Amino acid sequence: MTKNTVIMLTVKAIESAKQKEKPYKLPDFESLYLYITPTGTKSWRYDYQFNGKRKTLTIGKYPYISLADARNEKELARQMLAYGKDPAVERKRKTLLANIAQGNTFKKITLEWFDTKKRNWSINTREMIIRYFEKDIFPFVGDMDIAQIKPLVMLNCLKQIENRGALEIAKKMRQRCTEVFQYAIITERAENNPARELAKAMVTHTPENYAFLMEDGMREFMKALQSYSGNILVRYATELLILTAVRTMELLSCKWEYVDLDKRYIILPK
Structure with missing residues (x-):
């Protein structure tokens, strides 16, 4: 093997790659690599320089994004850089425009998510979940593009529930909102989950043991x-x-x- 020989990834190498205690990379070519987490999740990433700063473009998860597709996405990113455009910014702009065109509001995505989950719940649970969304969540973020909702917006929304003393409801609705954002990410209508880390910023509910009779x-x-x-x-x-x-x-x-x-x-x- 000569000094200038380029070793590129193969599908066999990707399929056989196992998770380790710490995240690691399987390099392909020209800063494209497969990022493997300790849980075994594999995602394509591309490192690049823009305005003197190192940045990373997350292309998508394997096997949903194949090796060939990941290389094509990398080439598109290189073309954007050649024209002075930031690939990560352009990707977010594309997602935003698509959401606006399709009307991907938080309420719309929530109702989609609810429709896929409701068969697993009792009638009472279904009614309770949708009632709390309509009362406490939709009035604040229901009409917003789900991809543009920031953590502070969601926190302020949930704080409205906390402020009336309904701490357990606030906790449960944060969990439900987290599921909605995760559904939006999986269906490629959002890239981030602003509700996931909010637990640390919310009031902790201390459960009380109910009195009982012997x-x-x-x-x-x-x-x-x-x-x-x-x-x-x-x-x-x-x-x-x-x-x-x-x-x-x-x-x-x-x-x-x-x-x-x-x-x-x-x-x-x-």
Whole structure:
């Protein structure tokens, strides 16, 4: 092998590459390389200089972006540099224009994500999730291009929930928003997830253990419940919660069509 021989990547070398304890690179040619993380994710990257600064263009994940496609993208980036354009900036501009043309708002992407996930949730969970999005998230960022939403914008949005004392809801909605942004990244409508790291900037919710009764105390409670002089529905509902161990929302949404008195059971919808 001569001194000037160029060793380029092969599909076989890419397929056989395994993850290591630390991220590492498999170089191809002219600063194109495959970046492999400790989790095994493989993505194409291209290092270049622009205005005297070293920059990196993330082309995409392998195998979604093949070796041949990655080389083509690198050549396009080199052409942009020849014309004095920053490939990374041009890529973001292209994504923005595509989102504007397609109307890729946060609300639109959220509803897409919701449609793909809802079959895994109960009816009550579906209603709760979409209700919180409509109440707490959509009024602030629903009409925004999802690719242009910054971490501070999302933080201010979630702080509105925290400020009314709903810390657990704020935590759950940050998690849901994180899933929406991840879905947008996978479907190539966004490149960053501004909700992912916000947990460190939010108020930490300290859960409280609910009071509970031991066996003797439960006997006394049931006796007292029988003599409860308030609304009879409250008494019956409390007895049902104790006897069936269903969740409060499941009991509140229960219908007679779910109940079989002859067989003495209740079938709750998923």
